[in-house]
Amino acid sequence: MRKIFLACPYSHADSEVVHERFLACNVVAATIIESGHCVFSQxxxxxxxxxxxxxxxxxVIxxxxxxxxxxxxxxxxxxIILxxxxxxxxxxxxxxxAFFEQKGRPVSLWSKVAAQFE
Structure with a gap:
């Protein structure tokens, strides 16, 4: 079981964009869980x-x-970055x-690894 920290852009001047990012992140997190892996979706x-x-x-937040x-x-x-x-x-x-690279841990873009979770 892979232990994945899922990153996603969040802040934006338009609250609708923020909410859409939240929803997109949830879909990816669900996909990772359905494939049998552990995910922390920040x-x-x-x-x-x-x-x-x-x-x-x-x-401040x-x-x-x-x-x-x-x-x-x-x-x-x-x-994994959405x-x-x-x-x-x-x-x-x-x-x-920077944190993951400093620890020598893999860093990937979702668009490059999504097929691994199908």
């Missing part, structure tokens, strides 16, 4: 909680998640890539 977990962080700037993400990144063996538009601009994804 956006799937954080989006509903972020809705409770009323009147907080997205940068991102800083709150940093230590939480670190716990889950340490537990997972590989990083490469939706904007993924390569995400500071969170850049941080996650």
């Amino acid at each position: 956006v799937s977990m954080s989006h509903p909680i972020n809705l409770a962080f009323e009147n907080r700037d997205s940068a 991102g800083k709150l998640w940093g230590p939480v993400d670190a716990v889950f990144m340490e537990a997972m063996e590989e990083l 490469d939706l538009p904007g993924w390569d601009l995400s500071s969170g994804i850049k941080r996650e890539i």
